[in-house]
Amino acid sequence: MQGNTRRTGIMTDVHRRFLQLLMTHGVLEECDVKRLQKHCYKVHDCNATIEKLEDFINNINSVLESLYIEIKKGVTEDDGRPIYALVNLATTSISKMASDFAENELDLFRKALELIIDSDTGFASSTNILNLVDQLKGKKMRKKEAEHVLQKFVQSKWLIEKEGEFTLHGRAILEMDQYIRETYPDAVKVCNICRSLLIQGQSCETCGIRMHLPCVAKYFQSNSEPHCPHCNDYWPHEVPVFDPEKERETGMSRSNKRSLRSRQH
Amino acid sequence: MSHASKRRRCVLEEGSETQSVLAVVEEDTSSSSTCSSSFPSSSSSSSSSFCPLILSSPEEELNVIPGPLGPPQDPSQGLSQDPSQGPSQNPPSSFLSPTAVASPMSQSEDGSSSQKEESLSTSEALPNAESLPRNVINDKVADLVEFLLLKYRTKELTTKAEMLNVVIQDYQDHFPEIFREASECLQLAFGVDVKEVDPSDDSYVLVTTLGLTCDGMMSDGETMPKNGILIVILSMIFMEGDCVSEEKVWEVLNVMGVYDGTDHFIYGEPRELITRVLVQEQYFEYRQVPNSDPARYEFLWGPRAHAEICKMTLLEFLAKISGSDPRAFPLWYEEALRQQEERAQSGITTTDDTSAMASESSSAPSSSFCPE
Numbered sequence: 001m002q003g004n005t006r007r008t009g010i011m012t013d014v015h016r017r018f019l020q021l022l023m024t025h026g027v028l029e030e031c032d033v034k035r036l037q038k039h040c041y042k043v044h045d046c047n048a049t050i051e052k053l054e055d056f057i058n059n060i061n062s063v064l065e066s067l068y069i070e071i072k073k074g075v076t077e078d079d080g081r082p083i084y085a086l087v088n089l090a091t092t093s094i095s096k097m098a099s100d101f102a103e104n105e106l107d108l109f110r111k112a113l114e115l116i117i118d119s120d121t122g123f124a125s126s127t128n129i130l131n132l133v134d135q136l137k138g139k140k141m142r143k144k145e146a147e148h149v150l151q152k153f154v155q156s157k158w159l160i161e162k163e164g165e166f167t168l169h170g171r172a173i174l175e176m177d178q179y180i181r182e183t184y185p186d187a188v189k190v191c192n193i194c195r196s197l198l199i200q201g202q203s204c205e206t207c208g209i210r211m212h213l214p215c216v217a218k219y220f221q222s223n224s225e226p227h228c229p230h231c232n233d234y235w236p237h238e239v240p241v242f243d244p245e246k247e248r249e250t251g252m253s254r255s256n257k258r259s260l261r262s263r264q265h
Numbered sequence: 266m267s268h269a270s271k272r273r274r275c276v277l278e279e280g281s282e283t284q285s286v287l288a289v290v291e292e293d294t295s296s297s298s299t300c301s302s303s304f305p306s307s308s309s310s311s312s313s314s315f316c317p318l319i320l321s322s323p324e325e326e327l328n329v330i331p332g333p334l335g336p337p338q339d340p341s342q343g344l345s346q347d348p349s350q351g352p353s354q355n356p357p358s359s360f361l362s363p364t365a366v367a368s369p370m371s372q373s374e375d376g377s378s379s380q381k382e383e384s385l386s387t388s389e390a391l392p393n394a395e396s397l398p399r400n401v402i403n404d405k406v407a408d409l410v411e412f413l414l415l416k417y418r419t420k421e422l423t424t425k426a427e428m429l430n431v432v433i434q435d436y437q438d439h440f441p442e443i444f445r446e447a448s449e450c451l452q453l454a455f456g457v458d459v460k461e462v463d464p465s466d467d468s469y470v471l472v473t474t475l476g477l478t479c480d481g482m483m484s485d486g487e488t489m490p491k492n493g494i495l496i497v498i499l500s501m502i503f504m505e506g507d508c509v510s511e512e513k514v515w516e517v518l519n520v521m522g523v524y525d526g527t528d529h530f531i532y533g534e535p536r537e538l539i540t541r542v543l544v545q546e547q548y549f550e551y552r553q554v555p556n557s558d559p560a561r562y563e564f565l566w567g568p569r570a571h572a573e574i575c576k577m578t579l580l581e582f583l584a585k586i587s588g589s590d591p592r593a594f595p596l597w598y599e600e601a602l603r604q605q606e607e608r609a610q611s612g613i614t615t616t617d618d619t620s621a622m623a624s625e626s627s628s629a630p631s632s633s634f635c636p637e
Contacts, residue, residue: 011454013475015454016454016456016475017456017475019456020473023414023417023418023455024418044475063454066403067406067407067410067411067454069411088411090407095415099415
């Protein structure tokens with residue numbers, strides 16, 4: 001699309017409702033986004049053809065651009081499902097959370113975040129996080145309370161919990177990308193393939209480069225002898241197989257993937 | 266250097282107490298002028314008024330972190346935003362046509378000069394002679410939009426004082442301009458209206474202008490299912506004229522399978538929802554019936570309901586479920602029409618809806634007016 005011949009950039013109530021609802025939900029998976037889009041069309045313009053999602057979103061983003069807001073698309077790190085969130089690009093902070101949490105709760109999140117970034121697996125254990133409760137800013141928080149707060153983070157999709165350990169939800173990765181890169185420039189890990197922020201993934205035992213599980217799946221697709229793209233050593237981990245469509249219908253591939261969790265560092 | 270990387274907002278850094286502490290914005294006039302010259306001149310007259318959506322430079326590295334699967338961003342995009350095209354359904358009260366909006370802002374008639382970002386001083390009819398460069402205004406507008414969106418999501422009120430303190434800061438004299446542009450952006454892009462609640466303390470509430478939808482979309486969404494119970498109670502209040510007793514509300518809810526004290530699988534704990542959550546969100550007022558002993562309570566429409574709910578829509582909903590037509594309820598129909606007329610007349614001005622509604626409902630049809 002060139003500057004002078006933009007056919008896009010027309011906001012109608014369809015787009016506005018879409019934005020309102022996306023904002024309300026915080027983060028949505030692609031199938032829900034499509035449903036949301038259909039709903040908005042139904043309400044405001046039921047005779048129109050539903051625009052292709054990618055174009056629909058690009059249209060909206062072109063209007064929001066000057067407000068430094070964007071509908072950003074990301075991918076869940078553990079099973080490669082596309083997700084969408086409305087993100088503010090100019091903010092390098094965790095300000096989205098600020099309205100919903102108290103000062104000490106936000107500090108707990110920051111502490112958990114730091115542990116997650118520093119960890120090798122991308123997970124921080126509940127115990128380790130709770131041990132930092134004494135160092136929190138603001139009102140004193142007891143460990144019992146902190147457990148509850150961590151659950152709040154999970155419910156509002158900032159953290160994911162797996163077997164007593166916590167990692168970042170795709171939403172946090174999307175929204176806090178800049179904040180993380182700027183706050184932890186040395187500790188932050190990046191995927192060798194897509195160059196995006198990496199929290200969970202697989203790493204090469206020889207040269208240390210890391211890759212997201214979905215990126216591994218794509219890169220080594222139907223390659224029976226995977227080698228590290230950097231040092232060419234044999235890739236020691238099991239290559240996951242993702243099929244986002246099928247996954248939602250069968251529950252099976254999920255349990256397979258549990259064994260391929262980031263533990264493979 | 267991109268805009269995004271220059272603007273820093275460090276929230277909740279050490280010792281900071283305010284919501285957002287804005288660092289100084291570096292002005293990059295050179296790059297902005299480059300971009301303005303590449304601008305299409307077609308929608309020029311509209312550009313200066315809702316400026317951020319048009320004049321701000323779409324710089325190359327605005328999206329700092331390119332994700333592999335992110336939507337492709339074409340940085341050379343200009344923006345031709347002509348809201349009068351297409352099937353845009355802008356509510357007349359808050360969004361005006363481009364030329365109408367443009368006139369108060371830019372004295373310069375021809376498009377080309379209004380696009381030049383440097384020449385701001387004469388084109389703005391501001392009492393304060395000192396004028397801000399375009400990109401500073403854009404940044405402030407973007408900040409204010411973000412702040413107000415937050416308030417919209419949390420359904421909190423805000424005041425002019427809060428906006429000045431948290432967002433505008435050093436540019437207090439330019440508040441009217443920044444506020445106006447931010448309001449326009451919110452309306453244009455999000456369908457959110459900044460409505461004045463109380464002129465005496467300059468308090469505002471953020472409401473949607475798109476109306477509520479009765480059909481929920483998400484099975485696990487929080488906001489949508491709440492609407493069901495909301496609509497039912499609002500309808501009851503509407504039908505009763507002004508307020509409805511708590512006992513009556515529970516009677517109806519029980520028929521729906523919602524019971525006081527029992528967790529409902531969609532609504533959760535209903536008492537909590539209707540007496541606390543929805544009250545906090547200003548959909549209801551929940552008050553004790555005057556002089557009632559033992560204390561009894563009643564529900565009234567709250568300010569947000571007055572602002573967001575169109576009585577006509579409610580009436581249509583009621584008519585639909587009773588298999589009839591809004592005109593089958595002549596007195597309510599009249600009231601709904603009256604509300605429509607008032608809204609069309611009041612436009613963006615600060616109508617205190619509560620008082621308007623109070624005067625309307627005094628002639629309400631129902632004789633069973635509030636508890637015995």
